[in-house]
Amino acid sequence: MTTTDEITLDIDGKSVTVPAGTTLLEAAKQIGEDTPTICFHEATTANAICRICVVEVEGQRVLQPACIVEAVADMQVQTRSEKVIRSRKSILEMLASSVDLSEAPEIQTLMDDYDASAERFPDAQRRNIEIKDDNPMYIRDYDKCVLCWRCVQVCADDAQFTYAINFSGRGYETEIGTFFDQTIPASSCVFCGQCVAVCPTGALKPKREMFIQQGISPEDITVMSSGRKKRKKRT
Amino acid sequence: MESDPEALKEILEPYVPLGQSGLLPALHAAQKHAGWLSQPVATQVANALKVPLADVHGVIEFYSMFYNEPLGKKVIRVCTDVACALKGADEILKYHCEQHKIQPGQTTPDLATTVEASPCLGMCELAPVAMLDEEVETNINLDAGTSEKGGPRSIVGGSIRLLTANCGKEEPTFITSYGSYRAFKKVLLMKPTDVVDEIKASGLVGRGGAAFPTGIKWDGAAKADADKKYVVCNADESEPGTFKDRILLRDDPHSIIEGMLIAAFAVGASKGYIYLRGEYPYVLPVLERSLSEAREKGFLGENIQNSSLTFDIEIRVGAGAYICGEETALFESIEGKRGFPRVKPPFPTTHGLFGKPTVVNNVETLANVPLIINMGTEEFRKIGTEKSPGSKLFCLSGDVEKPGLYEVPFGVTIGELLDMAGGVAGGKALQTMLFGGAAGAFARPDQLDVKMTFEDLRTAGLPLGSGVLMVFDESRDLRKSLAHLGKFFAHESCGKCYPCQMGTQRQMEILNRIAAGDILPGDLERLEDVGWTMTDSSLCGLGQTASTAVLSAIKEFPELFVENGK
Ligand SMILES: Cc1cc2nc3c(=O)[nH]c(=O)nc-3n(C[C@H](O)[C@H](O)[C@H](O)COP(=O)(O)O)c2cc1C
Ligand code: SF4
Ligand code: SF4
Ligand code: FES
Numbered sequence: 160m161t162t163t164d165e166i167t168l169d170i171d172g173k174s175v176t177v178p179a180g181t182t183l184l185e186a187a188k189q190i191g192e193d194t195p196t197i198c199f200h201e202a203t204t205a206n207a208i209c210r211i212c213v214v215e216v217e218g219q220r221v222l223q224p225a226c227i228v229e230a231v232a233d234m235q236v237q238t239r240s241e242k243v244i245r246s247r248k249s250i251l252e253m254l255a256s257s258v259d260l261s262e263a264p265e266i267q268t269l270m271d272d273y274d275a276s277a278e279r280f281p282d283a284q285r286r287n288i289e290i291k292d293d294n295p296m297y298i299r300d301y302d303k304c305v306l307c308w309r310c311v312q313v314c315a316d317d318a319q320f321t322y323a324i325n326f327s328g329r330g331y332e333t334e335i336g337t338f339f340d341q342t343i344p345a346s347s348c349v350f351c352g353q354c355v356a357v358c359p360t361g362a363l364k365p366k367r368e369m370f371i372q373q374g375i376s377p378e379d380i381t382v383m384s385s386g387r388k389k390r391k392k393r394t
Numbered sequence: 395m396e397s398d399p400e401a402l403k404e405i406l407e408p409y410v411p412l413g414q415s416g417l418l419p420a421l422h423a424a425q426k427h428a429g430w431l432s433q434p435v436a437t438q439v440a441n442a443l444k445v446p447l448a449d450v451h452g453v454i455e456f457y458s459m460f461y462n463e464p465l466g467k468k469v470i471r472v473c474t475d476v477a478c479a480l481k482g483a484d485e486i487l488k489y490h491c492e493q494h495k496i497q498p499g500q501t502t503p504d505l506a507t508t509v510e511a512s513p514c515l516g517m518c519e520l521a522p523v524a525m526l527d528e529e530v531e532t533n534i535n536l537d538a539g540t541s542e543k544g545g546p547r548s549i550v551g552g553s554i555r556l557l558t559a560n561c562g563k564e565e566p567t568f569i570t571s572y573g574s575y576r577a578f579k580k581v582l583l584m585k586p587t588d589v590v591d592e593i594k595a596s597g598l599v600g601r602g603g604a605a606f607p608t609g610i611k612w613d614g615a616a617k618a619d620a621d622k623k624y625v626v627c628n629a630d631e632s633e634p635g636t637f638k639d640r641i642l643l644r645d646d647p648h649s650i651i652e653g654m655l656i657a658a659f660a661v662g663a664s665k666g667y668i669y670l671r672g673e674y675p676y677v678l679p680v681l682e683r684s685l686s687e688a689r690e691k692g693f694l695g696e697n698i699q700n701s702s703l704t705f706d707i708e709i710r711v712g713a714g715a716y717i718c719g720e721e722t723a724l725f726e727s728i729e730g731k732r733g734f735p736r737v738k739p740p741f742p743t744t745h746g747l748f749g750k751p752t753v754v755n756n757v758e759t760l761a762n763v764p765l766i767i768n769m770g771t772e773e774f775r776k777i778g779t780e781k782s783p784g785s786k787l788f789c790l791s792g793d794v795e796k797p798g799l800y801e802v803p804f805g806v807t808i809g810e811l812l813d814m815a816g817g818v819a820g821g822k823a824l825q826t827m828l829f830g831g832a833a834g835a836f837a838r839p840d841q842l843d844v845k846m847t848f849e850d851l852r853t854a855g856l857p858l859g860s861g862v863l864m865v866f867d868e869s870r871d872l873r874k875s876l877a878h879l880g881k882f883f884a885h886e887s888c889g890k891c892y893p894c895q896m897g898t899q900r901q902m903e904i905l906n907r908i909a910a911g912d913i914l915p916g917d918l919e920r921l922e923d924v925g926w927t928m929t930d931s932s933l934c935g936l937g938q939t940a941s942t943a944v945l946s947a948i949k950e951f952p953e954l955f956v957e958n959g960k
Contacts, residue, residue, distance in 0.1 A: 197892075207737050208891045210931040221938060222930045227737060242930050246893065249927035253896035280900055281914060282907070306895070315446075322446030326732060326889075327455040329715075331899035333889035336455075338447035339433045339462065346448070393458055393471075393510040393714075393885070394499035 168234040175230075183214055183225035183236060192238050195247065195269050198307040199226040200357055203317045206308060211250055211269070215240040222246060248273045256280035257331075259303045262361030266305070288334060293342035297355050297365055301334055304362040310335060310354035323348035397428035397435045406442040414445045415748075417453055417730030421460055422711060430465040445730065456732040456888075458714030459672045466501045466508035471525040471673075474511040475634045476832065476878045477518035477791040477864055486522055486534055487511050513716065513882055514634035514832075515673050517546045518791035518864070519798045528675040545676045548641045549798030551814060554777070554785050557761050558801045561645040566680050569687040572648040577764035578655045578693070582701050589660040589767075590616055596766045596774050597783040602628055602719075602756030603833070603859050604935070605848060608763075611753060614743030615661040618751035623663040625654050625705075626728075626747060626754040629670045629677075630712055630719035634832040634882055635862035638787040639757035641799050643670070643677050646761070647684035651707065653760030655693065656767060657753050658705040666707040667747070669724050672714050681709055716886035720934050721746075721754045723888065734890045735934035758787055758861075778804035782847035786861060792828075793819045793867040802846070809842030811863065822867040826950070830859025832879050833939035835946035836872075857942065873909040873954055876947060880905035883940040894937025897928040901941060908955060918955045922948065 167176045170187055177186045187194050197209035205227045213222035217235035222242060237243065251270050255277035260266050270277065291299040314324050323346040327336035337346045355363045405423050409416030420439050421431060428435045431454050440450040454460045472478075472487040487498055490509045494502050501508040517523040520532035520542070534541040550562035560567045569575075581589050594609025615623060627650060631639040643650060654666045670677060685707055688694045696704045710728050712718050718727045722736035725747045746752020762784060766774045775783045782804035788811060791797045795816025802811055808827070818824050827837045834857050837844070844854045851858050866872065880902035887898040904921050907913055925941030925948075932938045948955055 206890075207933060210891055210893050210933070213931045221932075224737075242926075245923060246927045246931040249923045250892050250896075250931070253900055253924070253927075254892065256900070257896055280903075280920065283900060283903060306889070306892075322448050325446075325448035325452035327452065328889070329456050329732075330884060330887035330889040331895055333895065336448075336451070338451045339436070347446070393512055394497070 166230050166232045168230050168232065168236065170236045171238055177230050181230050183228050183230055184212060186230045187225060187238055194225045194238060196226055197266065197305060200309050203309050203312045203357065208308060211247055213243060213246055214238045215243055248275045251275035252279035254305060256283040257286055258305055262303055263359060294344050296350050297363055300362050300364065303360045304335060305360050306333055307359060309357040310363060313353040313357055318353050319351050321347055321349055399438060402427055402438055406439060410442055413443055414730035415728065416443055417445055418710065418713060418727060421454065425460060430461045430463065452732055456715060460713050464501060464505055467506055469508045469527055471510045471512040473515040473523050475514035475882060476875050477635055478522040479878050480792055481522040483522045485536060486524060489536055513885060514632065516631055516637045516640050518635050518637055518789065519549055520546055521791060530676060548645055551798055552801035553814065554801055554803055556765055556785050557758065557787060561641050563645065566644060567646050567648055569648055569691055575652050575693055577767035578652050580767055581656050581659055582699060586616060586660050586662065589656065592771055593766065595771045598762050598766060600756055601758035605858065608755065608759055611743060612657060612660050615751045615753045618744045620751050622750050623661055624747045624750060624752040625657045625663045625666040626752055627654055627668040627760055628719060628721065628724060628754055628756050629668050630724060632671055632716040632719050633860045635789055635791055635828065635864045636831055636860040637789050638799055638861060640674055640677065642757050642761050644680050647680055649761045649764055650757055651684060651688055653763035654707060655705060656763050659703050661753055664704050666705060667728055668707060668709045669728065670709055670711050672712040678711065717888045717936055720936060734888055737933065779847050781849050788861045788863050790815045790863050792865040794865040795819050804847045805845050807842065808837065808844050808846060818865060818867050822869065825866045825868045825870055828862065828864040828943060830857040831862040832882055833942055834859045834862060835942055836950050838950055872947060872951060876944060877905045877909035879943055887936060891933035891937060893928045894932045894940060897924045897937065898940050900924050901944065
């Protein structure tokens with residue numbers, strides 16, 4: 160690498176030199192700063208949706224997602240400013256008030272790191288989504304889904320080009336779903352298992368693992384009714 | 395209604411060559427044919443356009459005006475947003491529900507009628523309003539049993555009539571009465587770079603809310619190297635309290651078309667789109683007629699007026715999603731996808747619609763363009779102030795004596811504008827004004843002297859936004875209005891990024907508690923943490939401004955947010 164391809168910037172008061180095109184996430188690692196991520200995954204297109212990785216960049220009106228923003232010469236970056244901490248903590252608290260994080264140990268650790276309380280939002284409407292058990296390979300327990308988009312992406316253009324799953328609803332009521340909520344066997348799913356492999360929260364789980372974990376027989380597992388719900392209704 | 399596959403096949407024919415980009419128009423057409431988008435109908439659309447089934451379902455699910463369950467033959471949409479709520483909209487919704495013995499969002503068992511609460515329908519000056527299918531009902535008075543029907547009236551006032559010179563008349567301008575594109579003909583004799591320079595020199599900045607200098611935007615697209623470029627007119631106007639674009643589009647459509655033509659010439663674009671919100675169906679025939687006129691007179695098509703310019707315009711109709719007014723979500727929507735905003739950079743001027751360099755401008759911005767060319771920059775800059783040249787359209791609604799659209803030069807004070815509209819309705823005292831829109835801020839009565847220019851408003855902490863001025867008299871319970879704002883953003887968040895996806899929901903829940911007088915200890919701090927997190931960390935402008943009004947209310951009226959503050 161020639162020197163013209165290198166960039167020097169300032170992260171938390173320390174000077175860092177990285178190759179051009181390096182993300183702030185990678186650059187921060189060089190000074191031992193481990194920036195939290197949730198949606199980011201090496202194998203999928205980064206969409207910067209969870210915003211837990213945000214950092215403060217001087218001259219920018221809003222915080223910047225470190226997972227996609229590239230280092231620029233002389234950038235002044237703060238990875239733990241007051242604003243950054245408030246955002247990370249609030250995002251975690253909102254997440255805990257929305258979905259079941261019991262099988263997302265990494266997010267639980269983050270909750271501890273940021274002193275985030277799972278009880279911060281009393282009376283919050285949780286997502287409360289029933290388990291979908293409709294195929295021999297995996298369970299879909301979307302009550303644990305954090306909408307990281309990884310499964311949709313690997314099913315589509317990031318890997319499999321199968322397009323079995325997409326989104327339903329909008330906003331807070333967004334869910335991962337199939338065409339008219341048809342079962343997985345009825346969809347174009349080819350059971351490649353890639354979605355299960357990238358799911359960070361136990362929302363998608365191989366069946367065997369789930370049975371063993373819960374010590375129950377397959378018959379006991381609730382079979383989900385096909386009760387379709389229209390999500391973004393104007394009421 | 396039943397779908398007839400043979401008939402539907404024929405209906406879908408024109409959209410087949412468009413592929414995924416034809417998805418929204420195809421779904422609109424299919425829904426019109428079949429009454430709603432059932433699984434077989436959606437399958438047929440997917441197969442015809444060669445779009446994966448799950449993706450088609452994802453798109454149907456994203457847009458409020460696409461239905462994948464049976465819909466009533468007649469659909470009543472009652473606007474229950476902030477301005478209409480002040481005028482008794484909730485009662486009107488209740489009335490329709492009781493008439494048909496259903497809840498909001500439901501359809502009668504005989505599939506005759508659906509009743510819905512709708513976000514702002516863009517007729518706030520005529521509040522309260524509703525839409526019965528595509529027909530408009532305004533100034534509804536339940537007690538007297540009266541209302542106005544037909545297209546929404548244009549009430550136009552102010553101290554200057556440049557942009558609105560042709561507005562508020564009996565009928566829309568025709569190409570001849572409009573003036574046969576004099577500015578565009580002038581432009582054809584110029585070099586494209588000189589046109590860009592002229593717009594730069596005029597000091598025109600975008601009127602869509604972001605206040606970006608138009609000339610700089612055009613320059614970026616002009617300099618971008620590509621085989622194809624686009625000009626997009628953002629006519630998605632859905633910001634609660636805003637109705638200016640509706641009036642411009644309907645009363646003076648040719649000024650917008652001419653503005654787009656000039657932009658196309660300046661940047662070298664060959665294709666234009668007007669993205670019209672789905673809730674303005676009555677604007678559609680006016681635009682279609684005007685585009686036909688322009689084509690007949692040789693202003694659209696190949697080698698326009700014997701020049702080297704080839705340009706035509708297509709109208710795309712939205713389907714009930716405020717987020718599609720955000721420029722990159724708008725591109726996604728034209729491309730036939732869910733309206734998810736894209737990460738920026740890259741910016742539209744280099745990577746816009748279909749990944750090509752694109753100029754996207756608001757309706758009012760485009761209406762300024764022919765005006766600037768006709769007047770010349772020097773004359774144009776005599777209007778308004780040094781740093782904010784030109785005139786501005788303001789949408790006055792709420793508790794004001796004469797609500798309507800007002801055109802004034804930049805530099806007029808808020809109080810002067812309010813006086814033009816007859817002051818607070820019924821001579822009551824002013825409590826506050828929502829300035830800029832739902833994403834705006836509350837202004838105090840002692841801010842009436844603030845001059846309305848970009849620079850003065852910035853100092854005063856008031857965003858110009860889309861030019862909304864919604865008046866609240868002393869008797870109003872602001873907590874109820876805040877709850878309406880909260881509902882709007884929770885309903886319209888696209889759900890892509892965490893801060894806004896969950897933050898708009900939590901914000902709505904807390905605001906509902908406050909409006910109901912059930913404040914929990916710590917709610918104020920929760921509201922602030924959620925608000926600042928959305929502001930600082932959201933991916934797009936929706937989340938970044940979803941709590942601007944709430945945070946301004948906390949600052950100006952802290953007593954509203956404390957326990958037992960009733
Ligand atoms: C949530 C959201 C909604 C928006 N809605 C509109 C709209 O309805 N009309 C519009 O012109 N701009 C809207 N904008 C701004 C556009 O993204 C864009 O800045 C504008 O169309 C550019 O045109 P201008 O430079 O002429 O203002 C919206 C932005 C956001 C974040
Ligand atoms: S199911 Fe898993 S992989 Fe898919 S969006 Fe939810 S959390 Fe992410
Ligand atoms: S800020 Fe809101 S509307 Fe914008 S991308 Fe995030 S969730 Fe979607
Ligand atoms: S890891 Fe960067 S936004 Fe999710």
